[in-house]
Amino acid sequence: AQSVTQLGSHVSVSEGALVLLxxxxxxxxPPYLFWYVQYPNQGLQLLLKYTSAxxxxxxxxxxxxxxxxxETSFHLTKPSxxxxxxxEYFCAVSEWNNAGKSTFxxxxxxxxxx
Amino acid sequence: GAVVSQxxxxxICKSGTSVKIECRSLDFQATxxxxxxxxxxQSLMLMATSNEGSKATYEQGxxxxxxxxxxxxxxxxxxxxxxxxxxxxxxYICSASSGYTEAFFGQGTRLTVx
Numbered sequence: 001a002q003s004v005t006q007l008g009s010h011v012s013v014s015e016g017a018l019v020l021l022x023x024x025x026x027x028x029x030p031p032y033l034f035w036y037v038q039y040p041n042q043g044l045q046l047l048l049k050y051t052s053a054x055x056x057x058x059x060x061x062x063x064x065x066x067x068x069x070x071e072t073s074f075h076l077t078k079p080s081x082x083x084x085x086x087x088e089y090f091c092a093v094s095e096w097n098n099a100g101k102s103t104f105x106x107x108x109x110x111x112x113x114x
Numbered sequence: 115g116a117v118v119s120q121x122x123x124x125x126i127c128k129s130g131t132s133v134k135i136e137c138r139s140l141d142f143q144a145t146x147x148x149x150x151x152x153x154x155x156q157s158l159m160l161m162a163t164s165n166e167g168s169k170a171t172y173e174q175g176x177x178x179x180x181x182x183x184x185x186x187x188x189x190x191x192x193x194x195x196x197x198x199x200x201x202x203x204x205x206y207i208c209s210a211s212s213g214y215t216e217a218f219f220g221q222g223t224r225l226t227v228x
Contacts, residue, residue, distance in 0.1 A: 032216060043120070043207055043221040044158075051216075090157065100146050100211025104158045 002027040002093045006105035014113045019063075019078040021108050023091035026072065032099050033074040034092040035065055038107075044090065050074060052096065061085070086112045116142050118210045120220030127198055127227055135193045135223045137208030144210035147191035148217055149183060152205040164191050198227040 007022040025031055032051050036044040048059025055067040065076045074091060088109050092102040117140040127133045137147055146165050150158040162178075164170040164185035172178045180202075182194040191210070195202050203226050209217035 034216060036219075041205070041222070041224060044219040046216075046219075049216060094216065099215055100209065100213070100217035101148060101160070101163060102209075102217065103160075106157045 002031065002095065002103050004091050004093050004103055004105035006089075006091050006108050008108055009106065010109045010111065012111040012113060013081045015083055016080050019076070019081045019085065019110065021076040021089050021091075021110065023065075023074045023076065023105060024072050025074060025091070025093045027093055027095065030096045032094045032096055033065075033067060034094070034102065035059065035063065035074075035076045036090045036092065038088045038090065047076070047089075051099070081110075081112045083112050083114065086110055116210075116212075116218040118144075118208065118218045118220040120208050120223055122223060123221055124224045125226070127225070129199050129227055130197055132194055132196045133198055133225060135195075135206055135208070135225075137191045137193070137210065137220050139189045139210040139218070142210075142212050143188035144191070145188065145213045146211045146217075147185055148209045148211070149181075149191075149193050150207045150209070152207060152222075154205075158207060161193075195225065198225070200227045203227045 003026045005024045034049045035047040048057045050067045058064045063078045091105040094102045119138045121136045149161045161176045162170045162172045170183035185191040207222040208220045211217040
């Protein structure tokens with residue numbers, strides 16, 4: 001069984017400030033972890049993924065995340081927020097031997113203030 | 115990268131009619147496809163998993179007779195919402211996996227039943 005907890009359903013930052021979106025996971029087998037972004041009425045866009053290689057993962061649009069097994073965390077960061085980063089962000093976990101089947105967190109709405 | 119096309123992007127139908135949503139993997143063979151449902155301001159809920167040539171596996175609480183899933187080929191899966199009612203209005207998203215990597219998501223379909 002696997003689960004994801006995203007801490008903070010809403011996060012607000014100023015433009016240019018650090019973005020930190022938190023994700024903790026639970027998995028009985030080695031996990032694959034993902035961060036997705038969703039804009040209104042659109043599908044999911046993959047930001048980055050962890051698949052048991054490097055623990056620090058760099059993604060698109062300046063985002064990165066670090067897999068910390070001891071903390072069962074996979075927090076998403078971006079050094080400097082841009083207005084276009086305002087969206088819904090989902091953390092997801094899947095099992096390495098069934099990577100396509102994902103369990104999603106509840107999502108975090110990121111607001112970027114000018 | 116792998117592309118998954120979902121059609122239509124939006125559909126409005128009358129209560130009591132059926133609606134078919136298509137999910138196609140354009141540049142890879144999808145041995146497994148997943149169908150999710152997303153309510154407004156909520157996360158993605160897995161409805162069912164389909165493997166090519168096999169019956170779909172439905173998650174607990176999902177009515178298989180209402181949500182008919184067919185995965186007839188390695189590039190196409192369809193979701194048919196039968197006898198649709200307003201409570202079936204939602205955002206439906208498919209994803210497809212070759213089995214070796216994570217799943218890739220379609221753009222989603224906004225279903226409105228009037």
